[in-house]
Amino acid sequence: MASSNSSSASDEVFRARRIPAIALILPLLLSVAAPIAMVTPVSAQDAESGLAPDDIWSDDYANQIFPWGPHGDVEKLQFREYYDYFTLKERMQTLAAYYPEFLQFHEGLLGGVNARGDEMSSTEYEGWYYNHPSPWMKITGNVQGGEYNDYNNDDGNYADRPDVMLVGNHHAREWMSFEVPMLFLETVAYYYGKAAIDNDGDGLVDEDGWDGIDNDGDCLSLDTSLQDYNGDGIACGPGDLGVDEDFSEQFITDMVNTREIYLIPMLNTDGVRYDMEEYCGPTAWENCYRSGWRKNLRDNTVTGVTPLPDTDEQVDPSCDGVDLNRNYQFEWGAPLGATGPLFPGMCYSSGPNNDVYNGPVNYEDNDGDGLVNEDHVDGKDDDADGQIDEDWMGGNSEPETKFIQDLTEMNDDDGDGASDFKSTLTWHSYSELVLWPWGHCTNCDNPDQEFLEYHGYKMGDMTEYAPMQSSDLYPTTGDFCDWHYGVHNSYCYTMEIGNAFHEYPEDIAHIAVRNLGVPFYMVEIADDPRYRAIVGIENTTSTQWLQEPSNVTVPSKGDIPISMCLDTTFPFTPDINRTHLMWRFVEPNRQQNDYGPTEWVNVAWSMSPFMEPGEQCVLLDGSNGTMLESHIPLPDTSVGKIQYKAKLGTVNGAFPFTYPDSDTANYYELSIPYRAPFGSGILALLMFAFIATMVWGGLGFTLRAMFDDEGGVIGLPDDQSHLIDEEDI
């Protein structure tokens, strides 16, 4: 039986880790697998067309049992139950203890003089209320080696390793935003340094990595009723069984050995505790499915503006707290929308609480020049004094944001003064989105627009989440990504996970699995996200095609459709000025030379827009692409050639990609036959009769007149006839 084989296979794995896992896993297996076990035989009866999960995979994989364990709570380890602050920290410490060669656990920062010259103590990074510093994990190969950073207190700083920051849980109620980082951590911890593993027990190794596609077709071989495991309506999409299930262990090992990963799974410890313990409770999905506590726990009661934290005081939910993801300094505080970000709330029990309060205004003279707030953080020298962003209006007022800011700014392994974090990721809930800067302005492109977009689309593909620029969702100021991108030029993405703040526990695992590829992608591109986007776009474009003339079907009448197949990640703009089919109809010159080659009329190029008919097409590399279609309007009577080429613009137009590739040909040429009816037989016969009468009849007439000596002179006017007669005589 397949099941016994695969369970013994997992036994070996567990034995190899010297952990008696089976005792813990078996009851879990029975309980969690129960619904699946019930479904499976039912569908198996009418599933002659497809297979059941355990026909293909190991029982563990078929029931989404993760191979790690066992120290800690099995339900939490298996992502069937949420971590809380304490268990999460404990699990991180456990893992760090088990894998000291590449994991190093930290809490907060040690402090010292930070990048802005402020003397900081470690306590300043602890939450206002519960006083926990944010736990974080430094992940890199030989993490004990490298340089020691005496501010951040971490080892394993290597100047030649790109750094990447992955941050979970800015917003307390968004619980999936610390579960996904934990799954990432478990995955890294378990698979690092291992030889290629058959993760799903199908006998193949590393056959289906993270890309959102069922590369090996195992999901597709399931019975169709089982192909949408996560119930998102997409068969064999991300998060479904058999999709991206057998990634490369070597890839994980390589990533860890060549990057420094700063994983902060739970930034807002205060908020999480308050949400889980007070505001919604431990079973928040029941009473707070799409609500809950968002902010941190700054005490806004005293003055409403700059309160001193008072741990004795109970949290006042109608006005306490700062929205951490509005508290970063870049373009901080610009009033947006109707939420009044500068105003925390009314502080009476039923009064409105401002969930997006961005923290108090900073009235300090930060640079000591006697002026206040004369140069806020926007990357420009607002007061033209030669310094940039030196006297800010506010932001970074909270322990959590200070922690992020100082961790970023004090981590300069290569000493170049710039942030080492070339890529940064933050997890949020919910909406199933991939967002990138800007958030603070609408309809504003940034210099890396299409590169950001490229990676965003890539991650959108991995997750089937909708990629978009952050402000296209709604404008925000002072968020994590605007600050990282705006101040430190880091490619920064926000994942909006799932469909609720508090997802049901049974959904944790598959939602987390669905999001697992994204952090690995961010880690991978951390070396040079811009260059990777350029290369990626170029590779992408090389698999895209414009329909060749031999494949074009010229309809018997009407417009001529030309299609184009685009990679789904290609950040094309639908703006007709940048993305369009260029075409011209060339017909033989009517004043043709009699002896040379055919001469063609020079005509200008026309543009036709591309539309998305919503069909799929197959790219040159065999993967699926998005079909675009353009229509060339041409009268049916036209005879000649259509020359056409496609010009693709990405969002900011820096890449005018042309198809066909200009190295080989400038355009395609499609012969257009005469398509209209040739004419009416009757009318043609009449015309023939007319022409024949005129020409042949005329010839006959003249010939007859020629030899008819009696006929006289044709057309001779009467008054002239005597003259002729006289001359004839």
Added chain:
Amino acid sequence: MAEGGSDEFSGRLGLIFATIGAAIGTGNIWRFPRMVGANGGGSFLVPWLIFLFLWSVPLIIAEFALGKRSRTGTVGTFRIFAGKRFAWMGLWTAWISTAIGFYYAVVTGWCINYFQTAVRGGLGSEVDTVEVWNTFLQNPMEVVFFQAIAVAITMLAIWKGAKAIEKVNVGLMISLFILLFAALFLAFVMDLEDGTLDGFVYMFSIQPEYLAQPETWINGLSQSAWSCSAGMGMAITYSVYMRKDEDTTLNAATMCLANNSISIIAGLTVMMAVFAVVDDPLAAVSGGSSAITFLVLPEVFAQAPGGPVVQLAMVTMFFLALSFAALTSMISTVELCVRNFVDHGIERPQAVGFTSLAIFFFGLPSAATWILVDDATGVAFPQFLEVQDHIWGYGLMFSGLFIAYSIWKYGWNRYRVWQEENDISGFSLQDYLDNGVSSFRDDFINTGDNDWWIGKWWDYIMYLGFPLMFSVLILSYFADMLANVDNPWDPTNANGISIILLFWGITAGLFIGLNRFIIINRIVPTSGNPWPLALLSGNFTLEPRPLYRNVPEGAEAPIDTLPGGEDPFIVEAGEELPETFVDEYGETRPHTGSSIEAELA
């Protein structure tokens, strides 16, 4: 004495056949179907027919009238009708025709080659016509060989003068009619077999939008202008051999109608055959230039119904007809040149031999140089020949303009004479219309010999319609080049405007400059040098160049009232030249012509 007496056609049919032969050429067979295809089928036939009567017939009538009175070739005709100073116009006309002849002999050679290839079964359905064409064109020896054959046949045909030309033309033309009719029948069967007769339907269906496009009208005009060879001087040349009471107007109409009749037959043949066989017939018909003839048609005919014998017959007949059409045009081209030499006292055999050799040698570059391959299609084409056609093709328009000019000039002179006679001063349009504009028609067209009396409409066409049509043609030609040719002003661009203007300018400049030294006078070297050296060194004197008119016995063709008519050295063939002449300084000097002739006598 160049010629003992006058030379003339034996009868009216002879003249008609000769002129029809001249008019019908490859243009009817390969240019006309292409024009029909490119200009909307039946829509094209409308302007084509209209311009037959607006351009071709009136101009041919003028040519006949001019030649019948001047009784000389083009140079003499302009010397007489436009005056001494404008004799170069005749040389231009002759040159354009001859320059076209240089490469036309090559084209005739192609046709003959294709005929013999067809006869030998080399154009069957199994051959790749592109390969046949490229192999042939890229083999200069072969091309030159068939060019030589074309020139030789032409030379033999005109060696003996008008009567021989007549006989050859009658034979060739009748064969051509029969061959074309047979081919038409086969094509009709082909087109009918697929059940639609779509070639016929397309050719005779008017597509209204095409009638609204100026190109259709311009192409109808240009097809009419070239196809009948109106303005080429051919009619002038052949009218030299007219009998004294020959008709000039009905002949012109007959000739043009016959030409268009053949166009329709050839056009129908090609259209029906192509539509029956080719998937995209209009692209095939309207696309290529000579390609349709040598690439498409052999393929098409190879698919004719009735098996290999009929297919062989069809392709053979077609190329034989094409060869005949080309040869008769070749004959008129050479004769036009020869006639001018004979007019100026050179023996006919000498003139024929010299002209033929010149046509052969000057045609060699067109035959064998710059044979390129079109990148787009892989089809070879002769670029030198193409450039020649590009340059000289539209020169024909100026020949027509010059003919109109002589008519305008004659009308103006007659008006001035009338004013003097009636002692009237000051311009009056009505008087000018009554006594000037109509005078050419009154004096030279409606002479009483004609079967067709020409009304005032002819004056309107010559005075108003012609300049208008001429301008439209020339302007549209240049506008087209400006629009569709890259770097049209680059003189090294073989398809550009500059190269045309350059060659036209040099030719016209040379002819105008040498008018006095070569055309109406001749150089008598005083130092014993040959005349070109004498001309350069200045050691020469000028004496009038004698012009011998070919006036049939009994025909009265007085030229006294014409601008160049009082020249004593324009004499009828057989007459003696004056012994002396008055030079430009007023001195009376002996003319060398009479002494030479005396010696010869």
